[in-house]
Amino acid sequence: MADETPKSFLARIQNIDRRVLYALIFVSVIVPLFLPLKLPVPVTPETQNFFDAVEALPDSSIVMLPFDFWPSTLAETEPMAVVGLRHLFRKNCYVVGLSNVGMGGPTIADRLLDSIGGEFHKTYGVDYVNLGYKPDYRAVMLGMGTRISDIFPTDYRDTPLEELPLMRRVPNYDSVAFIFIVSDNVAVDYWVGLVNARFGIPMGAGVTAVMAPKSLSFVQANQLVGLLGGMKGCAEYENLLERPARAIRGMDSQSMIHLLIVVFIIMGNVGYFASKRRVPRS
Amino acid sequence: MIIAFFGTGDTLADFSNEALRYMSIVAGFALLLGVISITQVSAGVVRKREKDWPYKIVLLLCLFTMAGFGIFQGITSGTVFEWLFENIQKPMMATMFSVLAFFIASAAYRAFRARTVEATILLITAIVVMLGRVPMGQYVYEDFPAVANWIMMFPSVAVQRGIIIGAALGAASMSLRIILGIERTYMGRG
Secondary structure, three states, X not given: XXXXXXXXXXXXXXXXXXXXXXXXXXXXXXHHHHOOOOOOOOOOHHHHHHHHHHHOOOOOOEEEEEEEOOHHHHHHHHHHHHHHHHHHHHOOOEEEEEEOOOOOXXXXXXXXXXXXXXXXXXXXXXXXXXXEEOOOHHHHHHHOOOOHHHHOOEOOOOOEHHHOHHHHOOOOHHHOOEEEEEEOOOHHHHHHHHHHHXXXXXXXXXXXXXXXXXXXXXXXXXXXXXXXXXXXXHHHHHHHHOOOOHHHHHHHHHHHHHHHHHHHHHHHHHHHHHHHHHOOOO | OHHHHHOOOHHHHHHHHHHHHHHHHHHHHHHHHHHHHHHHHHHHHHHOOOOOHHHHHHHHHHHHHHHHHHHHHOOOOOOXXXXXXXXXXXXXXXXXXXXXXXXXXXXXXXXXXOOOHHHHHHHHHHHHHHXXXXXXXXXXXXXXXXXXXXXXXXXXHHHHHHHHHHHHHHHHHHHHHHHOOOOOHHHOOO
8 A cells, every 4th residue: 555655646646637637738828917027138140130130131131020920829920020010110110011821811911011110100101011922932032033013913902003102112132122021931041042142132030930940941041131030039029129018928928837837847757667666677 | 043042143144043932833734733633532432432532622712712712813811812811711721720729738638658768758848837837837846847858959859860961961872863863763763
């Protein structure tokens, strides 16, 4: 009987009910949102380089901002688009928005451009434009190198491009000083492979955390000036911009979740090794 | 288009852009093909009352409701399509994705066991990166962020490059096989 208790304890820490785990994760996400830990977020070189590249743009430059993300990853990608727009509008840059994601991309772009543009008293058509979506991003990316109006005869609101003062100044990539990509999919590879390689436009990308390892290879090859890897990268950028927002708030929850997962992994392994040691050798 | 990639000149650019516009139109029709295909498959399941047929009705209803509002009223701000998207579709997609956090945590707890040397290396690396990528990691060990960044920048990038190069070579060889007519399985032939 004395041997039974520790044995069952070891078995228990290896097989904790998943509902307990789910409940702890739920609490770890929710509590820091209401009781922020305000942990400092150290800045990585990739984020610093990205920020410096945007900061180095001459004021009133024309910047393209592709909203290449699905609604499912909004928690990670929307704060990136917001922080990028805030930085660009603060520098009085002109923003050409578009999306290579048909489902949701243009709608999200429209909402964010209007909302952040409103914060800085910017006017649609003059200071920023939403081109919307056209199928096949390879054709879109390459085609805009010759004439944007060939690919997008009208903007998202069905206004012909020649009627938009900003677009009269942007016939193709020649007028674009920088591309601030926000993406949760393979589109970022094509921006690098087709647009950076062929037209030489400097670009940086904000990508989801799972995409960061792949995208870092573009940073090492100097095809991207910098990278925002997931919510952490975005939190770093918010820090640099001195505008704490959703990503910094979200980092506390992410810290708690990561710590919780690590604790559970260690518990599982302790249980595994201890129970293995208890099995008598045959 | 390959020539246009290396060449210059208006005629070449015009020709290339025309081809790109065709690509975009063809891609649009591919989407239409997808809609037709999913309608046929789902309608078949409903007709034969196969497993989960009520879900197919929901799928078809949602598909044609969204498409209908989008086609006849537009998709810009203030339309029904936009309202449906912002208030139904977007929260549902975000919810589905956020559920992953629960599954991943549960799977990591159950599957991450140091059974072999390789599994142990993977386990330690995962723990270092997980802690190094969040602010709390520096309180556990102050060099965790630097170590995690080194892992991400060097061993991880090296592996990613290998995967990218391998995939690119595979795609190039498959394209050649299709262009030369060696690969015809996509047409239903061997």
